[in-house]
Amino acid sequence: MEELLRRELGCDSVKATGHSGGGCISQGQSYDTDKGRVFVKVNPKAEARRMFEGEVASLIAILKTGTVKVPKPIKVLDAPGGGSMLVMEHLDMRHLSSHAAKLGTQLADLHLDNKRLGETLQKEAGIVGRRDEQVARPFVAQFGFDVVTCCGYLPQVNDWQQDWVTFYARQRIQPQMDLVEQRSGDREVRELWAALQLKIPDLFRDLDIVPALLHGDLWGGNVAEDSSGPIIFDPASFYGHSEYELAIAGMFGGFSSAFYSAYHSKIPKAPGFEKRLKLYQLFHYLNHWNHFGSGYRGSSLSIMRNLVT
Numbered sequence: 001m002e003e004l005l006r007r008e009l010g011c012d013s014v015k016a017t018g019h020s021g022g023g024c025i026s027q028g029q030s031y032d033t034d035k036g037r038v039f040v041k042v043n044p045k046a047e048a049r050r051m052f053e054g055e056v057a058s059l060i061a062i063l064k065t066g067t068v069k070v071p072k073p074i075k076v077l078d079a080p081g082g083g084s085m086l087v088m089e090h091l092d093m094r095h096l097s098s099h100a101a102k103l104g105t106q107l108a109d110l111h112l113d114n115k116r117l118g119e120t121l122q123k124e125a126g127i128v129g130r131r132d133e134q135v136a137r138p139f140v141a142q143f144g145f146d147v148v149t150c151c152g153y154l155p156q157v158n159d160w161q162q163d164w165v166t167f168y169a170r171q172r173i174q175p176q177m178d179l180v181e182q183r184s185g186d187r188e189v190r191e192l193w194a195a196l197q198l199k200i201p202d203l204f205r206d207l208d209i210v211p212a213l214l215h216g217d218l219w220g221g222n223v224a225e226d227s228s229g230p231i232i233f234d235p236a237s238f239y240g241h242s243e244y245e246l247a248i249a250g251m252f253g254g255f256s257s258a259f260y261s262a263y264h265s266k267i268p269k270a271p272g273f274e275k276r277l278k279l280y281q282l283f284h285y286l287n288h289w290n291h292f293g294s295g296y297r298g299s300s301l302s303i304m305r306n307l308v309t
Contacts, residue, residue, distance in 0.1 A: 001040075001080060002031070008077055009087065011035055025051075025153055030090050037090035038074060044083035045153060052076045052086040054149035058237035059088070061145075061213055064137060065113040068106035069231045093224035093231055100255065103223060103230035104262030111212040111242035111267060114140050118210070140211050143167040145238035151217050151284075152291045154179075158238050164209045165201055167240070168279075176286035184294070192304040199308055203276050211239035218245050220254020242267055247280035278303050 002014040011033040021028045026043040043051065056073040063070060072089040079085045096103065118139035144160035144167065157175055161167035177193050180186055215222070216236035224231045246263075249255050282303045289296035 001029075004077070004080060005031060005033070005038075005040070005087070008075060009033060009035065009038070038087050039071065039090040040085050040087050042079050042083065042085040043153075044079070044081070046083070047150075047153065047155070048079070048084035049076060050148055050155065051150040051153060052084050054147055054155075054237075055086060055235060057145070057147045058149055058216065058235035061237055062110065062215070062232070062235060065110055065213060067109040067113055068103070069226075069229060070235070071231070071233055091224075091231055091233075092226055094226065096220075096223045096225050096230060096254070099225040099230045101258040101262040103225075103232075104259040104264075105266065106230060107215075107218075107232075107245070108263045108266035111214070111245065114213055114239065115210040140213075140239050143211050143239050143241075144171075149216060149236040149238060151236040151287055154287060154290060156216075156236060156238065164211075164241055165204050168244075168283075169197060169200055172283050173286070176283060176290060179290045180286065183290070186297070189297075189301060189304070192301060192308060195308045196304050200279065203272055203279060203307075205272075207270060207272070209241050212242040212245075214238060214240050214242070214245050216240075216245075217248060219248045219252050221252075223254065241276075241280075243270075243273060243276055244280045247277055248284045250277065251281055251284060275307065278307060282307075 002016070005011065005014045013032075013034045015032050017030045017032055017037065026041045026048075028039055028041045030037055030039050041052070045051075053076055056076060059070050059073045062068065063072065069091075071091050074087040074089065077085050077087065117137060118141075121139050142160040142162055143164050145158035148155045148158060150156065157171040159171065161171070173193070177189070180189055214237055215232055216238060217234060218232065222232060222234045224233070282300060285296050285300040285303065289300055
């Protein structure tokens with residue numbers, strides 16, 4: 001591994017450190033190089049390159065907003081023995097605590113970035129010859145992303161759509177339902193989904209949704225802090241509804257009231273927020289069902305029953 005990194009990164013010296021980590025999907029290890037410390041995530045699956053390339057695109061998109069700190073990606077490589085690996089900047093991270101409110105503020109800024117960009121470009125449209133650094137970033141008017149991103153190891157359908165409700169039903173929930181159907185042929189979930197589809201548009205009545213750049217998998221295990229402030233990592237980004245981001249955040253804990261207060265001071269809850277949050281949590285429960293098994297079936301069905309009644 002050290003020799004591969006030396007060659008690919010153009011370093012004279014590479015040495016593994018005592019820092020390692022990993023989650024349900026990939027394993028990681030830090031290396032000291034003469035160009036600085038790097039963190040390397042390794043995944044043996046054949047689809048790992050697609051997953052890591054989506055993560056790189058996500059990190060770059062978030063970096064460009066200048067709103068919340070993420071590790072800088074360096075390179076995706078073929079891993080020795082199969083699979084792929086992602087080399088990125090090493091950050092000394094600790095559990096999120098003192099910077100929770102700052103994360104709420106910065107996450108709201110991330111979600112508002114595209115809207116603010118659109119407003120700025122609109123104001124400047126009539127000023128001939130006006131150029132500034134933000135003009136290089138176009139306003140994104142649709143929902144989706146330029147590349148496939150993976151929530152866990154499952155690919156997300158990020159084809160661009162004009163309508164958010166269409167995007168969410170067809171490109172988030174439907175692929176998860178298809179996987180459940182293939183693996184279990186669950187009749188009850190199929191019938192509930194047929195009923196729920198008819199109800200979804202009502203949850204978005206009179207709502208004007210501007211596409212927001214999302215982290216996409218913001219649970220407590222994907223946030224941290226250092227001395228400078230909060231850090232988010234392992235993104236599965238796309239442009240979507242800002243409320244979607246808070247769904248998995250609320251499922252497994254790890255976010256304090258200070259985080260939510262700071263976030264909602266910038267992006268207040270719109271009418272119907274709680275029901276839509278359940279709809280967005282449905283995606284994550286189905287995704288967990290498809291990753292980890294039928295232990296998540298009950299939660300998935302419970303949300304669907306609640307939303308169709």
